[in-house]
Amino acid sequence: MFFLLDLLWMLIELSYSILSAVLQTFLRPRLKCIEGELCLITGAGGALGRLFALEFAKEGANLVLWDCNQAANEQTAELAREKGVKVYTHTVDLSRRQDIYEAAEKVRLDVGDVTILVNNAGVVAGRRLLECPDELLERTLLVNCHALFWWCSGVHSA
Numbered sequence: 001m002f003f004l005l006d007l008l009w010m011l012i013e014l015s016y017s018i019l020s021a022v023l024q025t026f027l028r029p030r031l032k033c034i035e036g037e038l039c040l041i042t043g044a045g046g047a048l049g050r051l052f053a054l055e056f057a058k059e060g061a062n063l064v065l066w067d068c069n070q071a072a073n074e075q076t077a078e079l080a081r082e083k084g085v086k087v088y089t090h091t092v093d094l095s096r097r098q099d100i101y102e103a104a105e106k107v108r109l110d111v112g113d114v115t116i117l118v119n120n121a122g123v124v125a126g127r128r129l130l131e132c133p134d135e136l137l138e139r140t141l142l143v144n145c146h147a148l149f150w151w152c153s154g155v156h157s158a
C-alpha cells in the first residue's frame with residue numbers, strides 16, 4: 001500500500017517537474033531593467049569579471065570595477081566605455097580590509113550608492129587541503145569570503 005502511495009507521489013512530482021520545466025522554457029521571467037544602476041564588479045580584470053562588466057554595460061548600468069591587476073582592470077574599463085556607460089576603476093587588494101574600506105568610501109563619496117554588487121573576484125587554490133600552503137589558504141578565505149563582509153560594512157558606514 002505504502003509502495004503504491006510512494007509511487008503515485010513520485011509520478012505526481014515527476015509530472016509537475018516536467019510541466020514546470022516545459023513552461024519555463026516558453027514563459028521566461030521578465031528581465032529587470034538595470035539601466036542607470038551602479039554596478040560594482042570585483043575581479044573585473046579577469047575572465048568572468050570582464051564578461052560581467054560587458055554584459056552589465058550592454059544593459060546600460062554604470063560600472064565600478066575593482067581588481068588588484070590595474071592593467072587588466074583598465075582594459076575591461078575601456079571595452080565597457082565603448083558601450084556608452086560611465087566606468088570608474090579602482091585598484092584594490094581584496095585581501096586587505098583597509099584597502100576595501102578606503103575604496104568603498106571613495107565610491108560612496110565620489111560616485112554614489114552601489115545598487116548591484118557582483119562579488120566575483122576569487123582565489124582558487126586547486127590543491128588538496130594538506131598540500132596547500134598556509135598563506136594560500138589564508139588568502140583564499142580573505143578574498144573569497146572576508147572581502148564581502150568588509151565591502152558591506154565599508155559601503156554602509158556613514
Ligand SMILES: NC(=O)c1ccc[n+]([C@@H]2O[C@H](COP(=O)([O-])OP(=O)(O)OC[C@H]3O[C@@H](n4cnc5c(N)ncnc54)[C@H](O)[C@@H]3O)[C@@H](O)[C@H]2O)c1
Binds near residue numbers: 044045049092095121
Ligand atoms: N572561470 C570558471 O569557469 C569558473 C567556474 C566556477 C567558479 N569561478 C569563480 O569565478 C571567479 C572568477 O573566475 P575567473 O575565471 O574570471 O578568474 P580569473 O582568475 O580570470 O579572475 C579573477 C580576478 O580576480 C582578481 N583578484 C584575485 N585576487 C584578488 C585580490 N586579492 N584583490 C583584487 N582582485 C583580485 C584577479 O586579478 C583576476 O582579475 C573566481 O572566484 C572563480 O573561482 C570561475
